[in-house]
Amino acid sequence: MRITVDRRLPADHAARALRADAESALTGRPKRLPPKWFYDEHGSTLFDRITRLPEYYLTRAERQILNARAEEIARLTDARTLVELGSGTSAKTRVLLDALTAAGTLKQYAPVDVSDTTLDRAAEAISRDYPGLRVAATVADFETDLPLPEPGPRLVAFLGSTIGNLDTEQRAAFLTRLRAALTGEGDALLLGVDLVKSPTTLIRAYDDDQGVTAAFDKNVLRVLNRELGAGFDLGAFDHKALWNAEAERIEMRLRARVAHSVEIPALGLTADFARGEDLRTEISVKFRREPLTEELTRAAFTVPHWWPDPQSRFALLLATPV
Incomplete structure (x- = not known):
């Protein structure tokens, strides 16, 4: 089948998680x-x-970088599988899908999201619009489960500066787990980050x-x-x-x-x-280049490529396992 959906979360996962998070938040000091x-x-x-x-520049800046660098990313990675964490509707990922399919390397798109409804719709749309591509979707929480299917090389895309929703300790744990999962030759991480500014x-x-x-x-x-x-x-x-x-x-x-x-x-x-x-x-x-590079180094990544938008508001970086 050209579309598979691996549902790793129980049907009541969201309900149980919301109850746990709400109880912790509303009884804690401070409330979070x-x-x-x-x-x-x-x-x-x-x-x-x-x-x-007009005030929310992040999406436009990231898309500007993707449009400018997608072909270069495709050449650098030769990715056969594109994994996207927190994929949502997969709308912005199409720039990467276009470049990787045009390069002739991409065989599989593997979106990961906690919402099965959103994931089902996105998988169907991608499968329809990219008829030569296999879609291997996974309903999972990437903070605790990192499904990275074969074949490799695999490019893991974590876009939108979603990593900024994690504090220092959470980022360290996440990057360490991700590095441990990227065991194949040529595997890489494409990370989108918002930068410190006014x-x-x-x-x-x-x-x-x-x-x-x-x-x-x-x-x-x-x-x-x-x-x-x-x-x-x-x-x-x-x-x-x-x-x-x-x-x-x-x-x-x-x-x-x-x-x-x-x-x-x-x-x-x-x-x-x-x-x-x-x-x-x-x-x-919000991130600065040197401290973020140090975080990735501590997790056993190297950062050979860093691409800011022309106004240095946002950056994409390509990180590879050491």
């Missing part, structure tokens, strides 16, 4: 919720709007004038209300995008306007918020 819960259908629609906002530019990218990012941030409360029967009042929170200069990262937070309590029946608990208390919903680390 992973950003993956933004992306229900409504959240995904909002994020698609975000990527087209805090004003960064904050605007996460707090746009139209309020789309604010709606996206608050959407996580809608998810908790729907899935856990919670009683969050979205109007009781303000969206905040803050620059953490010490950690060099943007932090998205929902800040309580007044002291109040929220019942979460599915968890059998009440979450108390003080006036001005934050629920942190995302971190987005």
Whole structure:
């Protein structure tokens, strides 16, 4: 078959994971919720709007680099399998698919995502538009499971600066596991990273004038209300995008306007918020070339190629196992 889907997560995985994350977040100090819960259908629609906002340069900058470098990446890697972590709709990956298929090396596309519905749709679309390509999709959480199918050489694409959602310890663990899995000759990692720049530019990218990012941030409360029967009042929170200069990262937070309590029946608990208390919903680390190269070196990668966009806002890098 030209399409296979390996479903490695149990049917109740998302429900159990949300309950665990919500309980940890709402009983902890400070309150912190992973950003993956933004992306229900409504959240995904909002994020698609975000990527087209004038303030949100990340998607455009990455695509600009991909358009300029895809043929070179194809020549450098001779990849027979393209693995994409957190593939989503696979829309931006088509630039790489076009270059690799034109080079005549690519035999298989292997998208990995936690959403089986999104993955099914993307696999069908790619299979239809690239009739000579085998699609081996995997429903998995790449933070704990790294499916890297043969044949090699394999190019693992981790785009969109999604790695910035991981803190220092999480990145080290992820890169170490990925390096251990890249055992074939010619295997490589293509990593997209957002770069440190003016805090004003960064904050605007996460707090746009139209309020789309604010709606996206608050959407996580809608998810908790729907899935856990919670009683969050979205109007009781303000969206905040803050620059953490010490950690060099943007932090998205929902800040309580007044002291109040929220019942979460599915968890059998009440979450108390003080006036001005934050629920942190995302971190987005921004990178510098030398420290990131050092992180990759510690995980036994070398970085022979680093491609910034013309304004040095974003970079793609090609890392190879040592």
